[in-house]
Amino acid sequence: MQPRNMSMSGVVDLAAVKAAQEAKAKAEQARAQAAQEGGGGAVSPADLVIDVDEAGFENDVLQRSTEVPVVIDFWAEWCEPCKQLSPLLDRLAVEYNGRFVLARVDVDANQMLMQQFGIQGIPAVFAVVAGQALPLFQGAAGEAQIRQTLDQLIQVAEERFGLTGLAVDPDAGPGAVQEAPEAPAGPHDAALEAAVRALDAGDLGGAVRAYQNVLNDDPANMEAKLGLAQAELLQRVEGMDPQRVRREAADNPADVSAQIAAADLDLVGGHVEDAFGRLIDTVRRTFGDDRNAVRVRLLELFEVVGAEDPRVTAARRALARALF
Incomplete structure (x- = not known):
């Protein structure tokens, strides 16, 4: 899934972030309601492991991933x-008690899904979080490694997308999916919708102003932070001649602005x-104000991708080595 009106595959899906925030509110209300009712309305442990085919992939995986991480x-x-x-994996899905859902895909019967995920061999395990696919591991893996990977996935899903998982009732019958209450309207929904409309219309300046208005009132708002970082990035590249920019960067490796x-x-x-590697290499070659300018832009790009993304984590370590 990609952001509307943006060509930023593999970065961040703002629509998914918003859906995940709404899902968090629904999940929290559902958990509270299930606790009050002694678990009524929660999913069955049998619903934590599902068989998925191409026809049901959008509902069973993509839509569900806005509520809970889906491991494939x-x-x-x-x-x-x-x-x-x-x-x-079946056993761990039940043991983790709703922190993720396991979707099993038979590749012989679902060749198209295998091709879409770029799978060259099996077993292969992916996750989908808020509509975004993440490779986890391929081939044989030990239980300790799998647990560590799942723990990291759950942490990222909760901290970055607000996904708190599903309430599970061991006495519920299969298919007894909880009815989630409507998410309460947020105080900044109107301003955020205005920002999205501005992006859809190509009004990047209007989107920047709308996101800034939200952040002036709520500096920790995740959707506004991501939206502002992306809108500002799109503003910067608007009107660029990609061939000329890349040629200048290749011909002038010491030119900070070109890089x-x-x-x-x-x-x-x-x-x-x-993008990260280019700027880290430039940091190594520069000093003083030039180095600081590159460092600041790199930190801005980290904000676009998201602090918990493993590519950002690796680049932060590389940046620290380049600086010190």
Whole structure:
């Protein structure tokens, strides 16, 4: 899924962030209601492991991922390692008690999904969080490694997207999916909607102002932070000649402005590691005000991608090594 009116594949989906924030409010209300009713209305443990095909992928995985992280196990009957991994994932899905849902995909029956995820071999395990696909691991993995990966996934899903998981009732029958109450309207919904409309209309200046208005009143608002960072980035690349910018960056590796402009284009094109690597290399080659200008732009791009993204974590470490 990509942001509306943006070409930033692999960065952040603002619509998914908003959906996730609404899902968090629904999940919190559902958990409270389930506790008051002794677990009534929650999902059954049997609903934590599902078989998914191409026809049901959007509802069973993409839509569900706005409520809870969905871990996808790509397997096949003839795959011997799958016969070890799949039962382990089934057991962990129940043990984690609603912190994630496991979706099993038989690759022989769902070749299109295998191609869409770019899978070259199985077993392969992905996650979808708020509509965004993340590779977890491929091939055999030990239980300790899988637990660590799942814990990190759950932490990122909660901290970045507000996904608190599903309430589970061990006495509920299969298919007893809870009716989630409507999320309460937020105090800044109108301003955020105005920002989205401005983005849809190509009014980047209007979107920047709208997001800034929200942040003036609520500096911690995640959707406004992400929206402002992306709108400002799109403003910067608007009107650029990509070929000229890349040629100047290639011909002038010491030109800070040229490297910064090329990094912005890299990120807009979804080449996150290339953008980060370009600026970190420039930090190594520069000093004083030039180095600080590159560092500041790199921190701004970190904000676009999101602090918990593993690509940002790795780039922060690389930046620290370059600076010190």
